[in-house]
Amino acid sequence: MEEAVVVVVGSGGREHALCLALAQSPRVTSIHCVPGNAGTAQLATNHQLDDTSNSGLTEFCQSVDAHLVVVGPEAPLCAGLADACNEVGIPCFGPVAALAHLEGSKLHAKETMTAAGVPTADYQRLDSNSDIDAALDTFASDPWVVKRDVLAGGKGVIVTRNRQEAYEFIQKSIKTDGFVLLEAFLPGEEASMLVVMDGTGFCALPASQDHKRAYDGDEGPNTGGMGAYCPAPVIDGDVRERVMKRIVEPMHAYLSSQPIPYRGVLFVGLMIDEKKDPYVVEFNVRFGDPECQVTLPLVTSDLFSMLYAAATDGMSEHNATFSDQAAVTVVLASEGYPRSPRKGRTIGGLDEVGESTSYRKAWINFAGVSGSQSTGFIASGGRVLSCTAMGDNLADTQKEAYKLIQQLSLQGGHFRTDIAHRALRR
Numbered sequence: 001m002e003e004a005v006v007v008v009v010g011s012g013g014r015e016h017a018l019c020l021a022l023a024q025s026p027r028v029t030s031i032h033c034v035p036g037n038a039g040t041a042q043l044a045t046n047h048q049l050d051d052t053s054n055s056g057l058t059e060f061c062q063s064v065d066a067h068l069v070v071v072g073p074e075a076p077l078c079a080g081l082a083d084a085c086n087e088v089g090i091p092c093f094g095p096v097a098a099l100a101h102l103e104g105s106k107l108h109a110k111e112t113m114t115a116a117g118v119p120t121a122d123y124q125r126l127d128s129n130s131d132i133d134a135a136l137d138t139f140a141s142d143p144w145v146v147k148r149d150v151l152a153g154g155k156g157v158i159v160t161r162n163r164q165e166a167y168e169f170i171q172k173s174i175k176t177d178g179f180v181l182l183e184a185f186l187p188g189e190e191a192s193m194l195v196v197m198d199g200t201g202f203c204a205l206p207a208s209q210d211h212k213r214a215y216d217g218d219e220g221p222n223t224g225g226m227g228a229y230c231p232a233p234v235i236d237g238d239v240r241e242r243v244m245k246r247i248v249e250p251m252h253a254y255l256s257s258q259p260i261p262y263r264g265v266l267f268v269g270l271m272i273d274e275k276k277d278p279y280v281v282e283f284n285v286r287f288g289d290p291e292c293q294v295t296l297p298l299v300t301s302d303l304f305s306m307l308y309a310a311a312t313d314g315m316s317e318h319n320a321t322f323s324d325q326a327a328v329t330v331v332l333a334s335e336g337y338p339r340s341p342r343k344g345r346t347i348g349g350l351d352e353v354g355e356s357t358s359y360r361k362a363w364i365n366f367a368g369v370s371g372s373q374s375t376g377f378i379a380s381g382g383r384v385l386s387c388t389a390m391g392d393n394l395a396d397t398q399k400e401a402y403k404l405i406q407q408l409s410l411q412g413g414h415f416r417t418d419i420a421h422r423a424l425r426r
């Protein structure tokens with residue numbers, strides 16, 4: 001197939017990044033985004049479907065003769081969208097529900113890692129019969145890490161030195177969910193590795209680093225991610241080899257031995273300790289957001305071919321290539337994000353910077369943005385957009401991303417001023 005029609009499911013910065021990268025492919029003739037955002041509207045046709053059930057989505061994909069469905073977020077995967085695509089014979093980038101459970105259930109992820117011998121933090125499962133105080137004593141490695149076993153959009157985890165807070169979160173979670181995980185704290189530096197895989201092979205993309213806390217210096221509440229850069233030097237050649245041997249290879253062996261193999265991207269959230277040993281903090285079954293925005297531009301081979309290969313068990317034949325440049329993205333968030341973002345405000349400066357932006361140099365990834373050039377662009381989400389730059393060295397690239405974001409205005413909007421600080425301090 002030389003003239004591919006692609007459907008991208010989702011509406012965030014990640015999906016705009018996917019559309020931007022797919023639009024570079026000479027093999028892609030049209031992209032449909034469900035529902036998309038103001039950024040994807042510039043590259044794709046956005047569709048607001050009344051019926052977003054699996055059958056509603058697959059019927060839509062059939063109606064546009066889709067050759068490939070790329071699922072951005074985890075929720076439709078956990079709800080079985082890939083299974084539904086398989087049933088109607090449309091290749092889907094994204095795993096079936098049984099495997100998406102790796103993200104949907106932290107307990108399942110822990111059990112899988114134990115079975116596959118993959119290094120991760122020790123944990124205890126606590127329920128209404130457990131002695132919470134005794135468990136808190138066992139894990140008194142300060143701080144305590146408590147994780148709910150539900151898809152909570154980043155709100156299901158607390159890391160705290162406050163025993164009372166840990167106790168209450170455990171108690172509340174047991175009440176609502178039946179059980180909760182208490183986990184040992186892993187010291188070190190975090191990094192994200194995105195591994196595109198199918199039953200026949202895998203390809204690890206250059207590692208990146210997100211900035212999860214809201215404010216400079218990694219202070220403030222956890223967010224979906226306030227900015228990222230790629231590649232992350234914490235994953236040097238030595239560490240990468242350990243990640244491959246101890247984590248990626250055993251996980252791929254496990255995932256490709258399942259009745260339906262994993263077809264999509266496995267997001268490996270890593271903690272690298274001071275001995276350079278990697279541990280898994282979490283698995284996600286999708287591209288990271290905003291990691292996707294800085295990783296995909298560094299893929300110099302055809303992205304459509306890679307995603308299509310993974311959806312059709314062609315990875316063993318696929319050869320991806322990568323740029324040796326660096327990319328940085330800085331997120332502009334609405335006032336009050338992450339606790340209670342103020343939406344509906346006008347974003348200023350987009351028309352003015354529009355002329356000077358260009359993909360793979362300096363450009364904008366739209367996330368929570370609605371409207372259009374003619375009606376004006378409105379902030380419609382917590383994370384509004386991110387300014388991304390790509391260049392030969394990280395320090396100059398960081399400056400370019402900041403040059404872009406400083407030209408925009410959003411009442412009450414905020415962004416971190418230190419994205420990539422760990423790499424630049426080295």
Ligand code: AMP
Nearest residue numbers: 121145157183184185186212269281282
């Ligand atoms: P998760 O949703 O599992 O990724 O957790 C959210 C964030 O909490 C991670 O990105 C880490 O910054 C932090 N975190 C989670 N688990 C641990 C752990 N065992 N040790 C240290 N930090 C953790």
Ligand code: GLY
Nearest residue numbers: 210225288289290
């Ligand atoms: N940026 C982290 C995530 O997508 O989960």
